Amino acid sequence: MGIEIAIAVLKAVVVILLLLGLAGMLGWVERKGSALIQDRIGANRASVFGFAGAGLVNTLMADPLKFLVKEDLVPAHVDRFLHTLAPCVNLFPVVVAFAAIPFADTVHIAGRAIELQAVSINIGLLYVLAMMSLGVYGVVLAGWASNDRLSLLGGIRGSAQMISYEIGMGLALVSVVMTYGTLDLQGIVRAQGHLIGGWLPAWGVFYQPLACLIFLIAGIAESKRNPFDMPEGESELVSGYFTEYSGIKYLMFFMSDFAEVGLVAGLMTTLFFGGWQVPYLLADGFHLPWGATVALPGLVVTLLQVASVMVKVLFFCWLQILIRWTLPRLRYDQLMAFGWKGLLPLALANVLVTAMVVLAVQG
Amino acid sequence: MSPVVFMMMAVLLVAAALGVVLHRSPIRSALSLVVTMFLLAVMFLLLDAHMVAALQVIVYAGAVVVLFLFVIMLLNLREDARAMARASKVVAALVCGGLFLFAVLWFLVSAAGRGIDGGLEGGVPATFGSTELLAERLFTQFLFAFEVTSVLLLVAIIGAVVLAKRKLA
Amino acid sequence: MQQQYLSILVTFIVTGAVVGLMVSLGRLLGPTRPSAIKGESFECGNPSTGSAWGRFAVKFYLTAILFIVFDVEVVFLYPYAIVFRRLGWFGFVEVLIFASVLLVALLYVWRKGALEWD
Numbered sequence: 020m021g022i023e024i025a026i027a028v029l030k031a032v033v034v035i036l037l038l039l040g041l042a043g044m045l046g047w048v049e050r051k052g053s054a055l056i057q058d059r060i061g062a063n064r065a066s067v068f069g070f071a072g073a074g075l076v077n078t079l080m081a082d083p084l085k086f087l088v089k090e091d092l093v094p095a096h097v098d099r100f101l102h103t104l105a106p107c108v109n110l111f112p113v114v115v116a117f118a119a120i121p122f123a124d125t126v127h128i129a130g131r132a133i134e135l136q137a138v139s140i141n142i143g144l145l146y147v148l149a150m151m152s153l154g155v156y157g158v159v160l161a162g163w164a165s166n167d168r169l170s171l172l173g174g175i176r177g178s179a180q181m182i183s184y185e186i187g188m189g190l191a192l193v194s195v196v197m198t199y200g201t202l203d204l205q206g207i208v209r210a211q212g213h214l215i216g217g218w219l220p221a222w223g224v225f226y227q228p229l230a231c232l233i234f235l236i237a238g239i240a241e242s243k244r245n246p247f248d249m250p251e252g253e254s255e256l257v258s259g260y261f262t263e264y265s266g267i268k269y270l271m272f273f274m275s276d277f278a279e280v281g282l283v284a285g286l287m288t289t290l291f292f293g294g295w296q297v298p299y300l301l302a303d304g305f306h307l308p309w310g311a312t313v314a315l316p317g318l319v320v321t322l323l324q325v326a327s328v329m330v331k332v333l334f335f336c337w338l339q340i341l342i343r344w345t346l347p348r349l350r351y352d353q354l355m356a357f358g359w360k361g362l363l364p365l366a367l368a369n370v371l372v373t374a375m376v377v378l379a380v381q382g
Numbered sequence: 383m384s385p386v387v388f389m390m391m392a393v394l395l396v397a398a399a400l401g402v403v404l405h406r407s408p409i410r411s412a413l414s415l416v417v418t419m420f421l422l423a424v425m426f427l428l429l430d431a432h433m434v435a436a437l438q439v440i441v442y443a444g445a446v447v448v449l450f451l452f453v454i455m456l457l458n459l460r461e462d463a464r465a466m467a468r469a470s471k472v473v474a475a476l477v478c479g480g481l482f483l484f485a486v487l488w489f490l491v492s493a494a495g496r497g498i499d500g501g502l503e504g505g506v507p508a509t510f511g512s513t514e515l516l517a518e519r520l521f522t523q524f525l526f527a528f529e530v531t532s533v534l535l536l537v538a539i540i541g542a543v544v545l546a547k548r549k550l551a
Numbered sequence: 552m553q554q555q556y557l558s559i560l561v562t563f564i565v566t567g568a569v570v571g572l573m574v575s576l577g578r579l580l581g582p583t584r585p586s587a588i589k590g591e592s593f594e595c596g597n598p599s600t601g602s603a604w605g606r607f608a609v610k611f612y613l614t615a616i617l618f619i620v621f622d623v624e625v626v627f628l629y630p631y632a633i634v635f636r637r638l639g640w641f642g643f644v645e646v647l648i649f650a651s652v653l654l655v656a657l658l659y660v661w662r663k664g665a666l667e668w669d
Contacts, residue, residue, distance in 0.1 A: 027561040034562075035569055090581045101409065107570045114569075118562045137562050140555040142513065145436035145629065152444030152622075156416065159451050163409065175455060179611050182448060182618040189625035196632040202513065267577025271570075352667070355614070359666050363621065363657070367650060370628065374635055374643050381636060427556055437626050445622045449615040456608060517630030521642050528627065529645070532652040535620045539656040542616040543665050546609045 030137040031118060038117045041336070042277035043079060049277075049340050056344045086270040094166065101164035106264065106271035109157025113278040116150035119143045120285040121205045123295045123324035124302065126317075135325070136205060143204035144192060147286065151188075151241065155181050157275070158243075161264070176351060181241055183358035188237035190366030191230040194373045195290050198226050208294030212301075218308040220298040223291035229369050231291040233362055238283035240358065242276060245343040247354055284335030285328075292331050295324035388428060395421040408459045412450050419443040433513045613665050624653050 047062065054061025093102055118137035126133045140146060155178045162174015199207045213221050224231045240247040264272060288294055299305050300323060305313040315323075349357065398421055401414030419442040426435035520528060631638075631646050638645075660666055 023557065024561065027558045028565060030558070031562040031565040035566060039569075087577055087580050089577075090583065091577050098407075098409070103574060107574060110570055111566055114566045115559075115562055118566075138558050140432075140559065142432050142436050145433070145440070146559075149436050149439035149444065152440055155444070155448050156451075159448070159455070160413075163455055171455065175452065175608075175611055178448065178452075179614045182445070183614060186618065186621045186625060189622070190628070193625065193628045193632045196629060197635060200633060200636065202629070202633065266581050267573055271573060356666065359617070359657075360661065364654075367654070370632075371647065371650065374646070377636065378640055378643055433630070437629075441619070441622055441626055445615075445619045449612075449619060452611050452615045456611060513630060513633050517634040518637070520627075520630055521634070521638055521645060525645060529648060529652075531623075531627070532649045535623060536652050536656045536659075539617065539620055539660060542613060543660055543663050546613050546665065547663065 026133060027137075030135075034118045034120075034137040035114055038114055038278055038281055039274065040079075041281045041332075042274045043082065045277040045280055045336055045340070046082065046273065048337070049343075052337070052340045053344045056341070083270070086267050089266040091268065092265040097166045098164055101160050102264075103268070105157055105161035105164050106268040106275075107157075108160060109154065110271050110275040110278065112150040112153040112157075113275050113282055116147045117278065117282045117285055119147050119204055120289055120328070121208055121294060122328050123321045124209075125205075126321055134205065135321070139205060140203075142202045144196065144202045144207075147204075148189060148192065151282075152182075152185055154241070154279075161272070165264075177243055180243065180247065180351075180354060180358070183355055184237040184240035184247075184362065187233055187358060187362035187366045188241065190363070190370055191233040191237065192290070194227055194230045194366075194370045195223060195234075197370065197373050197377065198223065204289055204294075208289055208296060211293045212296050214299075214308070220293060220296065222293040222296075227291065227369075227373070229365070230373075231287070233366050233369070234290070235283070235287060237362060238286070239339060239342065240354070242279035242283060244276070244280070244339065246346040246349050248348060280336050280339050281332065284332045284339065287335045288328060288331035293327075294331075295328045297323050297327045300324070391421060391424055391428065395425065408454045409451070412447055412454060415450065416443050416447050419447065433516050610665070613660075617660060617665075620656065621653070624650070 050062045093099060115138070119140075121134070121136040121139070123135040126135060138146065158174050158177040158181065160174075162171045162177070165171070165174075195207070196202060199210045201207060201210075207223075211220070211222050215221050215225065219225065299307050300320065302317070302320060304315040304320070305311075307313075395418060398414050398418040402411050402418060405411045405414060419438060423435040423438040423443070426432075426438060627649065628646070631642065635642055635646075
């Protein structure tokens with residue numbers, strides 16, 4: 020029993036550090052990436068003895084330290100408990116949802132089967148959805164606790180936006196569950212291991228392209244990033260619902276923003292792009308379509324699988340950053356109209372058509 | 383499921399429920415309600431009803447209480463200082479609570495001998511609480527209830543729109 | 552079965568500890584010099600006017616109700632998605648009826664204009 024708890028704690032700590040580190044890195048990647056897109060240099064001042072370490076000094080030392088030692092300014096006439104609770108409630112669900120992402124196939128060490136997944140339950144996808152629906156509270160509480168009408172407006176609009184797109188996301192995931200017949204994330208990734216037509220890896224995007232697109236759009240809307248960042252409204256509402264925050268709490272809001280980018284990227288890779296599946300890599304090595312095989316020891320296979328997840332997650336994080344700096348912002352009524360009148364009927368139609376197609380093929 | 387774990391969860395659950403009723407600020411009540419719903423989901427997990435636990439969090443903690451919070455914030459409900467003042471309210475609450483407690487205890491005592499099987503033929507199956515079993519039963523044995531639910535939801539939406547529109551017009 | 556939920560409990564506790572640590576570190580390490588001006592709401596220097604509240608916005612309430620209804624629909628579709636192959640066309644027709652009743656609800660709300668100017 021003690022060993023079980025120790026392994027679980029280790030996995031949780033590793034995943035949390037991974038996600039928070041990713042969130043920090045993404046802050047710097049966003050600044051440099053946007054600079055690249057906008058043809059300017061971007062952040063280049065933070066360095067230790069002239070060594071800037073490609074943003075590591077900035078993200079791991081300069082930014083967190085700066086935010087930690089700033090004054091924790093709480094405006095007067097606010098509910099202090101709620102004011103402190105809001106950034107915690109904002110960050111918590113994103114991190115625990117990310118913990119369900121599988122990083123490799125089951126590893127057998129010393130006769131014990133260990134899943135490389137901090138939360139491995141057989142209703143994994145429902146768990147992720149449940150945690151994401153708890154993310155609304157952070158926004159609502161932040162807006163309310165700031166006791167300021169601009170923040171409250173930003174908070175209510177932000178949460179209304181989040182719940183509108185949650186349905187589209189839920190329906191897109193229903194069609195994914197239909198394709199694989201299981202809610203277990205590890206099971207879904209395993210089911211993407213075979214080959215279509217002998218050469219094409221059976222990734223989810225080939226079976227459910229529309230669901231993939233809907234999920235990406237809904238995911239970006241959930242994390243309230245451009246083109247859906249009206250509640251944050253940088254040019255209108257200062258910082259929207261987290262205007263009244265400073266210091267580490269402000270950093271926590273930003274961290275949860277980037278952590279959600281990581282979460283959406285992680286879910287995209289797990290559900291639609293094969294997760295830890297490397298094309299043609301099986302448990303004992305590569306089995307290339309033209310017949311050649313490359314035998315590899317189990318440890319190398321596991322490392323390749325973990326690397327595969329990381330590469331795909333980073334790709335989708337970069338994609339979301341690219342989308343942010345390319346597309347203009349949607350006006351709030353356009354945003355809500357798109358969610359209710361566009362994504363919802365489309366996702367529902369996708370579910371019904373998927374059911375019809377599968378039943379027609381099978382029956 | 384060990385009695386110790388159940389006791390711990392039960393104590394927390396009752397404390398959260400008391401928080402809903404006793405807090406003066408409506409926002410704190412609503413937040414206690416979220417905690418209550420979450421702990422209820424944990425209780426469902428302890429009873430091996432996995433899917434119901436997840437759905438409890440998604441629908442109750444994730445949607446219904448959000449609605450409550452919206453209403454509280456939109457109406458700008460602040461603390462109600464006179465809430466607990468009147469003795470008649472306290473007496474009425476005690477009487478209703480006492481009656482309910484009596485009914486629950488009576489049911490528990492009368493069912494103690496024969497057990498509760500909830501209408502499942504042949505006792506509790508081994509896959510109790512699994513999603514497949516729940517899904518199969520939902521769409522075969524409880525089909526009518528499922529279809530009626532959709533009509534209920536339609537009625538709820540129509541009612542909400544009618545009420546809201548009247549407020550605006 | 553309990554082993555699976557042990558991982559959730561552990562993850563929750565570790566995450567809670569990390570988040571709590573961040574907030575308390577911020578509280579400890581930062582200076583605390585409150586002043587009247589710092590305590591006011593931030594409005595780019597303009598003094599605030601009026602109370603913190605304006606009109607009652609019914610559209611948010613409607614959005615939340617719609618969300619509950621469609622969330623329940625999604626929640627019913629998940630069990631269907633798991634066993635739909637076994638239920639065949641009969642099950643599909645059942646769910647089609649369910650989805651179309653709720654589609655009628657969406658159309659009603661759409662036509663009544665409750666999805667506008669949000």
